[in-house]
Amino acid sequence: MNRKLDYVRCHICEAVNYVDDTNRKCRRCHESITHDLRLSYHKTLAFLITAIIFYIPANIYPILISKQFGKTSSNTIIGGVIHLWDAGSYPIALIILLASVFVPLLKFILIIYLLISAKYNLHSSKLDKHKLFYITEVIGPWSMVDVFVVIILSVLVHFSGVQIYPGEGATAFGLMVFFTMLSALSFDPRLINHQKGDSSNANS
Amino acid sequence: MITEEELDNLIICKKCHTLHKRVPLSENKKAFCSKCDILLYQNSTNTLDRTLALVIAAAISLFITFKFTIITINIQGLEQSLTLYALFMVILEQQQYIVGMMFIFLIVIFPITIISSMLILLTLMKFKKGKYLTQRLLILLAHVRPWSMVDIFFISLLVAMVKLFDYAYIELGVSFIALIFTLILDIIITKNISFYELWDLHRKIYGKIDE
Numbered sequence: 528m529n530r531k532l533d534y535v536r537c538h539i540c541e542a543v544n545y546v547d548d549t550n551r552k553c554r555r556c557h558e559s560i561t562h563d564l565r566l567s568y569h570k571t572l573a574f575l576i577t578a579i580i581f582y583i584p585a586n587i588y589p590i591l592i593s594k595q596f597g598k599t600s601s602n603t604i605i606g607g608v609i610h611l612w613d614a615g616s617y618p619i620a621l622i623i624l625l626a627s628v629f630v631p632l633l634k635f636i637l638i639i640y641l642l643i644s645a646k647y648n649l650h651s652s653k654l655d656k657h658k659l660f661y662i663t664e665v666i667g668p669w670s671m672v673d674v675f676v677v678i679i680l681s682v683l684v685h686f687s688g689v690q691i692y693p694g695e696g697a698t699a700f701g702l703m704v705f706f707t708m709l710s711a712l713s714f715d716p717r718l719i720n721h722q723k724g725d726s727s728n729a730n731s
Numbered sequence: 732m733i734t735e736e737e738l739d740n741l742i743i744c745k746k747c748h749t750l751h752k753r754v755p756l757s758e759n760k761k762a763f764c765s766k767c768d769i770l771l772y773q774n775s776t777n778t779l780d781r782t783l784a785l786v787i788a789a790a791i792s793l794f795i796t797f798k799f800t801i802i803t804i805n806i807q808g809l810e811q812s813l814t815l816y817a818l819f820m821v822i823l824e825q826q827q828y829i830v831g832m833m834f835i836f837l838i839v840i841f842p843i844t845i846i847s848s849m850l851i852l853l854t855l856m857k858f859k860k861g862k863y864l865t866q867r868l869l870i871l872l873a874h875v876r877p878w879s880m881v882d883i884f885f886i887s888l889l890v891a892m893v894k895l896f897d898y899a900y901i902e903l904g905v906s907f908i909a910l911i912f913t914l915i916l917d918i919i920i921t922k923n924i925s926f927y928e929l930w931d932l933h934r935k936i937y938g939k940i941d942e
């Protein structure tokens with residue numbers, strides 16, 4: 528049992544608390560701040576695995592289906608990017624590629640890295656890890672751009688002859704972003720702080 | 732043991748988690764993190780009144796955004812508008828319940844929850860009433876804030892417009908302008924007030940929260 532006192536930032540009211548690892552409530556807002564680190568670790572991992580599973584259909588199935596006078600065509604995320612690139616819309620193609628393909632992958636890799644380094648006490652800069660985690664939390668929701676675009680198009684291109692529908696890929700993609708966000712929100716920053724010398728917190 | 736007062740004078744950077752000691756600032760000065768240069772806290776006067784005014788403006792522009800037409804497209808004489816009503820109708824008709832619900836929560840319900848909670852919170856704090864309710868609203872806001880995606884919606888709207896540009900004539904509606912106002916106001920509000928300071932203010936107005 529670890530009883531080392533530490534400065535903890537309450538995730539609700541942002542107050543600084545000086546507490547040990549037992550279950551504690553924030554001194555200012557009375558919400559709990561020090562949950563079991565092991566629980567945080569496993570929740571993060573479980574949500575991450577769910578997100579990675581959804582990432583596969585999100586890329587295989589079409590995100591957009593269009594019907595033009597009875598003729599149906601569909602586009603996956605990558606297909607859409609290639610389409611835009613060929614049409615000469617390079618900036619938009621890059622935005623979609625970054626937001627839909629690279630941001631989720633980056634987030635997966637970073638969370639996996641943080642979980643591994645929490646478990647095996649990798650020697651690396653805590654400061655850098657906190658910064659990286661913060662940056663992925665900020666850019667994470669931007670992955671939703673493509674899903675939003677499809678929904679906006681499905682509302683606008685809604686005529687008797689021509690119609691656009693969100694495909695199964697859009698649902699999978701939305702769920703993928705949702706679970707990645709849950710994973711990041713479950714990650715307790717103390718998992719970064721506690722890496723050296725008190726592995727009992729993070730080991731399962 | 733460290734006293735409450737000493738802890739109140741500490742702040743942890745949200746980005747790099749470096750512990751800082753707060754120093755008294757002169758009026759309208761800001762303090763930044765020594766490691767990553769992000770804003771830590773600021774000393775501004777009349778924060779409550781100023782933020783309340785901004786939130787009222789944001790509430791009005793958010794209402795307009797969802798009440799009227801955002802954009803209208805015209806393809807060879809056929810017109811179709813992007814409105815909240817059209818969105819509901821298309822989701823129901825196409826039975827896109829999962830994506831549809833996500834969209835409605837992230838773009839409509841959460842932003843409305845945030846703005847109306849802020850409105851009630853700041854009004855109550857201004858009149859120093861409702862200790863428990865304001866406390867619950869502050870906690871609710873902390874939970875809902877990561878899930879509002881109006882800014883991402885705006886960029887998505889621009890991408891959709893670029894995609895339609897070759898096929899359709901696009902007309903901007905009243906709500907398009909209102910949406911831009913909402914976003915600008917949202918940025919100013921976030922810059923104006925931090926939740927660290929709102930909780931600080933809460934304690935100054937109502938005293939300590941009982942268990």
Ligand SMILES: [Zn+2]
Pocket residue numbers: 537538539540541542553554555556557558
């Ligand atoms: Zn707190």
Ligand SMILES: [Zn+2]
Pocket residue numbers: 744745746747748749764765766767768769
């Ligand atoms: Zn910092």
